[in-house]
Amino acid sequence: MRANTFGELLRLTTFGESHGTAMGAVIDGFPAGVDVDLVRDIQPHLDRRRPGQSKITTARSEADRAEILSGVFDGKTLGSPIAVIVWNKDARSKDYDPNYYRAGHADRVWEEKFEHRDYRGGGRASGRETVSRVIGGSFARLLLPDEVSIVGFTRQIGTHIAEDIPHDLTMEQVDGHATRCPDHAVAERISDELKACKEQGDSRGGVIEIWIDGLPAGLGDPVFLKMKNRLADAFMSVGAVVGVGLGDAPAAAAAKGQQFHTGIAGTGPEAGISPAANGIQGGITNGRRICMKIYFKPASTVGSTAKKGRHDPCIVPRAVPVIEAMAALVLADHFLARRLDRA
Amino acid sequence: MRANTFGELLRLTTFGESHGTAMGAVIDGFPAGVDVDLVRDIQPHLDRRRPGQSKITTARSEADRAEILSGVFDGKTLGSPIAVIVWNKDARSKDYDPNYYRAGHADRVWEEKFEHRDYRGGGRASGRETVSRVIGGSFARLLLPDEVSIVGFTRQIGTHIAEDIPHDLTMEQVDGHATRCPDHAVAERISDELKACKEQGDSRGGVIEIWIDGLPAGLGDPVFLKMKNRLADAFMSVGAVVGVGLGDAPAAAAAKGQQFHTGIAGTGPEAGISPAANGIQGGITNGRRICMKIYFKPASTVGSTAKKGRHDPCIVPRAVPVIEAMAALVLADHFLARRLDRA
């Protein structure tokens, strides 16, 4: 089981326990000759994920400075594996009791599986593992054509749903609010609710929506590596994610075919393209925007633990760069795969 | 890209185009010495998936008889790859026009990707590919302990939602109605609607729900091979699936943490197990039922084509054994993986 490796051609292997020595990412299958600058290309994505960014996130304070150990020389990739680590600094292991199993977390089941476990802060099962994913995703982005954009944002937290979202939304706009909700009226209500949550030791889930634009038609593979299931796999592998949908899946399930399928069949240049497909037909991109929703359950740590510990009342805002990173990994893998499609 | 292979330790490779010579499955990594009987263990699952079962399915008539070419000797598996084929017989290739791109289907994008395509009935992108998955899944079931049960059923078609479902639902009960909806009052309404759909050249989507019981705690892997994302990947790789959720994902996203997380933290024997987790915590089974919803968009073929062609107005009922097969593949893979967990 390649349990710690993601991807087929571009492969990210992650390692590290939450309170161990370091978190790491090894990226293999990365082509040679790609310009990379740690400060410009990698660190900003880590900073977007970093704890302690605002009043609505955990108080754990990690500078999370990435160090490249291999694979890059003179500002360019070498074609050899790129290893990057982030040291764990602010790990307060004494906060954890080896005989205490947190509800909703992996503590108990991890012990059932492995017997021996690192009980400190979830160990390998901690959300801190996503540091490695963000590193991987930031490298993956370097393999995407300039016209490709990946923008994730907070569509919903609790029962607050953003409605007013510009069609040409940018990452900068998303980051303009600590909630990463680009509908600022809704964002303010979310912000208030999360502050109250924190005081009450309560938590919230929500929905991240991701828009991927600029993809050519013909990306993805037909059977087990369809674009839609690779993205689903990628997103569902993130801690608190409990569901994914291409567009609004529950609505699609209830729709009538003749209303849902608005595309034109026939022989012309646009024939066969379906606007309702959310960018993916038969598993392969059709050149339109991919829109997916990712559903998060409320954070597991609630009650008195939540009040005293260093936890986010809602991980959705900080999960945005993680979801984007996973999307970038899937896309870059498919862009590489595309080089192998034809004679 | 291992685009036609599913699984890590138990690997199903599928081949075949809808109107080619044969559909096939090669199952590798299957242990030696497992009793297998084609008529008892494999064919029944193919029969459950077969077209032409009732008035609400396609008129294409395929006996779909599986033939084992290798890997089984004297009624037991050999530890070598198991190859099984099903000949394509009722393939009417003349029904298809090479220059015609059906809407919502993969016709156009497949051509963008590969240039050369088998335009007959979707070729490799046809739902007929799931024959191979059902074969794979039926073998995978043989690796599961007796106490494990996998029951999928039609939870919803169009706007009709089954409500009255027995907690100890069996496959036999599900198969008791052509719609595979075990709430028979709702099933009848669905049946009527699908007949009308067929006449109108319309189609419907819906929701399959799958219940997996009898799993031990500790199955699944922590990071990229979590039980939840392996299942999501498996289900989303099926043709018309547009979303998956652990339990009711949209409801979880809107819930308050203190209400959602009802598990007990602490040190006792049940501590750390969360009833709200739908059987999976931190990606690993907790010994409770796994419940997932799989969302299907309406079938793509609508209008005059749907009236004259041989298509299902709704593929949800026939997709139930396919979804179960994918679940069986994921579970068997994890049961094998479990043998590698500890020293």
Add this chain to the structure above:
Amino acid sequence: MRANTFGELLRLTTFGESHGTAMGAVIDGFPAGVDVDLVRDIQPHLDRRRPGQSKITTARSEADRAEILSGVFDGKTLGSPIAVIVWNKDARSKDYDPNYYRAGHADRVWEEKFEHRDYRGGGRASGRETVSRVIGGSFARLLLPDEVSIVGFTRQIGTHIAEDIPHDLTMEQVDGHATRCPDHAVAERISDELKACKEQGDSRGGVIEIWIDGLPAGLGDPVFLKMKNRLADAFMSVGAVVGVGLGDAPAAAAAKGQQFHTGIAGTGPEAGISPAANGIQGGITNGRRICMKIYFKPASTVGSTAKKGRHDPCIVPRAVPVIEAMAALVLADHFLARRLDRA
């Protein structure tokens, strides 16, 4: 363990037992749009490997006609998995006793491993498995540039060593003699010895040499997928092979560095290329001929069994197309990999 799959990007999965229903090959990762003709491109290689070709090979008579089940349409590959089978026809299972373990064969150890085994003719461990490899290799050849040539030949059988080999040797010249030894004086001596061997129930091993020409520099990967170890892996996976060497390995081991390394260091266009490298430096091709020797032990079946059974006294001549097939698979894989090397 991907025990029945060879290759990374171009993947050959083989299935079938010697006396089972059929032998098969599934080739995945093969690009779309490649012209393929069964009679022109595939069957001739099977014919070269086929038993019953001459007085010095086994009397088992198999037409070994390949049938393509999928992946090819209108004379071109589809980008989907190519499945090819060959039916087993002349299988005389009654010749085999389930409680009898042949010396030197896999009978006993296979039973130690799997407990249950197909005792008929070696089952999966039979040399007949190489039918599938030759099919895979014949497809792999279609991915190689025209200027690439792969020529294997019998360099030695028993103590007879071919000396007089033209530098521009062709497959046609090799096939000009049943022994596949292109030094015809030596070939005649080999032929006489093998006929005597057959009568005496004795057997011989030998050395196949393979010359690969026309490769560009820069093919192969630096660490675990070096060209030299991929070829070694490929060749050593063939039944009776007991050793492989780049050029004359024992001689290289005994050589003095200053005599062995005749290449020029420096900065000019030829600098760094080493004639002694047999075409591979640091695991990567240097644009010169690759020359490898593959050592075969004598066939295992000797004595009275050999006299009555249907066995080759020496498998080296028939192994030539198998070795070439394995080389073609490795090369095609690296040619695909090359598309991923750079930005």
Add this chain to the structure above:
Amino acid sequence: MRANTFGELLRLTTFGESHGTAMGAVIDGFPAGVDVDLVRDIQPHLDRRRPGQSKITTARSEADRAEILSGVFDGKTLGSPIAVIVWNKDARSKDYDPNYYRAGHADRVWEEKFEHRDYRGGGRASGRETVSRVIGGSFARLLLPDEVSIVGFTRQIGTHIAEDIPHDLTMEQVDGHATRCPDHAVAERISDELKACKEQGDSRGGVIEIWIDGLPAGLGDPVFLKMKNRLADAFMSVGAVVGVGLGDAPAAAAAKGQQFHTGIAGTGPEAGISPAANGIQGGITNGRRICMKIYFKPASTVGSTAKKGRHDPCIVPRAVPVIEAMAALVLADHFLARRLDRA
């Protein structure tokens, strides 16, 4: 291409360039609960490989202290990926000229492949990469049963061939001489020759022989993951290795079958086991000693460069722990695979 990962179930990924920041190893698929002590289990193997051990090795001085970054907690493995690094300290990059291509090395071909390369000391193509392999192998050893022993030794350097080797040779005996040749009379002659070589800027190759004892019958897989080709692949992936043989391959190729195959066919308990098989039949262990020869060409750096640089005149002695490490990785992988063989 998984060019930097070795193994199927136990997977070693190596990273690092010779004059980069650090060399590293990530070991995934390692079971939980295995006792590991860095000083006792890992460092000694690194020390055996370390440069600067004696007058016949390179003057590059690296302490090569391993640091575990993840996967081990409280002295036991966690089941999560084990990451280990070794910092590069004594890297004198100014010794290297970017426009100079060394003969016999990968300099030129690496540039052909990737265009951009780390020209300092061979970069990724340096023998220093084997640091990571030795780390991987030292962990792999922890998965082997106590009765398994892996002993590699210098059988030959130049034309000096060790003859007098005790059948129960130990690693300690091998390490008793700087040449790792356990025939001390021959070892002394080798030692003298290598000192002379160093002064003359000459180099030597040789043969490492490896003996693997204590394996059960039934280890290995039948087709593409035979024990013999996995070992061949592993050994041939090491820098200067130009050939491998099971026992004495050239002698086997020249032998007569009736003399070579001394095993007994039949039905008794020893029937089917072949003493001539060097421990492997049909790719699977037979419970006897595996004996393999690994042929090394002379070190590439000769002449004036060799005199002034920091190079070994013969890498064979230092390659012994590397070869053993590769064997340990293959064996551990097969021991894990064995858990999956049967129902």
